[in-house]
Amino acid sequence: MLVRALTVVGASACLVLGLLFPWIKTPVIIGLCYGLAALGVAILMRAGQVSFGHAMYACIAGYTVAFLARAFPTLDGLILIVAGVVTSLASAALIGLFVVRYREIFFGMLNLALSMVLFSVLGKFYEVTGGTDGLRVDRSTIAGFAFDRAGYETALLVVTLVAAVGLGWSVQRFFGSAAGETLAGIKTNETRLEYLGLSARRILWNGYVLSGGLVGLSGALFALLQGLVTPELGYWVRSGEFVFIAILGGAAHALGAFIGAAVFQVIQLFGAAFFAGVWKLLLGATLIAVILVAPSGITGLLPLTRRSKGPGKLELQTAAGRA
């Protein structure tokens, strides 16, 4: 009930605010894109893994959109988004085969290393990628309709909002499914999974591909919104922001990614406006406060799932020691 209420209130607020105050559409879409990306990162966090390089999938999808839009200028925005997501899914499926062999810091750093390889390649091959200047993405039609700037942003807001609500719901279903619960099992006892006849690597790979697709979707939407893709889209700082938001919101519920993104956007927006020199300090202080007060993230404070009553830190440490 609380989840429905929060979803309805949040989605309505995004739409109403976007229509009443046109300047707010862009930050809302960006916030939702961050939410989608953080949702992808949160899937891996359910398995106890943190990727510091997932922005590479946003980058892959973004450049796919840019290349296709330049090669086929009449392609519809929705087709570009689908193409971006498919490419990021395919990339995650391939890269995942390699990285799911590793855990914890090795998993995180390997993803970071691969994302930085992509970042460097995109920056160096100027003739193809536009180097650090990136590639422009002209405004496309959305569902067959050509819009002016304001209409285009409204259409993107609606598409992003529908995707966020639909995928948020789907990912929450996934969390409670057999595949989702076995993914959570990797975090607490991978050995036992193997002794139940299940392949932990395969389970993590499933989650990794799903996660890459979600981050890819955020990148494709971002490319259409900004009208420009640069290697910065896949820079490690961006990956760090996704992790930051996922931790802020918490991985206990899919809603956490969007709550985290909302808090992140509000701090970024108002911090930059009123505390220009120290807004990143505000971000850091917020994260420290969340870690101290709510180690399971903001959703950990809400009665959303049974996991909010999870075992204490001491019991988890003892279990880790045993394993």
Add this chain to the structure above:
Amino acid sequence: MELVRTEKLALRFGGVVVADDIDFSLHEGERLAVIGANGAGKTTFINICTGFLKPQSGKVFFTGQEITALSPRHIVRLGLGRSFQLPQLFLEHTVRQCLELAAIGRSGSLSFFSPLAASVDQKEVDHTLDVTGLRDRAGELASSLGEGERKLLDVAMALVLKPKLLIMDEPTSGVASEEKHGIMETLMAALAERKVTSWFVEHDVDVVTRHATRVAAWIAGRIAADGKPSEVFADPEVQRQVLGTH
């Protein structure tokens, strides 16, 4: 029917011999108790037979099929289940969910959309909760269980897989002595009801005498004595090095 057979199984950790050319077999219907001092190689032998460790030489067979090079999950799928000295549970899941995850392991079907509870046979889960006495704790997180209940849940998860053979590594270790017999009675009744052959590591002579039909005594990586409990306990070497009574 022969379930497990090992041929000249050998493994050394540096200069320490943990499996010394072990020839061993276990037949359907037996209740084998493995005894031995700490470090004798009992758990290592289990780890080799269940695919966690690979031997330096020798072979392991399960129901006639060689499993020496197979991974634990492949061996489990053949019908060889195990529980652990330190219970291996999903501490952030409830007792029922732990069993449901085990049932997923049995079916092998990983649905991405339907709830975990709807993906498994709940009658099987309920039955396992009943026979292991965990029904009252079904909704509790596994992390909230006491040590004895954790042991029961550890075995219950292996039971859901409907193994032909269940290897239990010290199912009563870390449990108060007054609880030991209760736990073993519960486990043995559950195994008998499902006609599962069992092999358990145990230090308590009373428990072994009461529940085993066969005893194998491990000393320094080899089987020093193997036979009926009364015969093995009468062996002078076992009395001296395992029981410490001679």
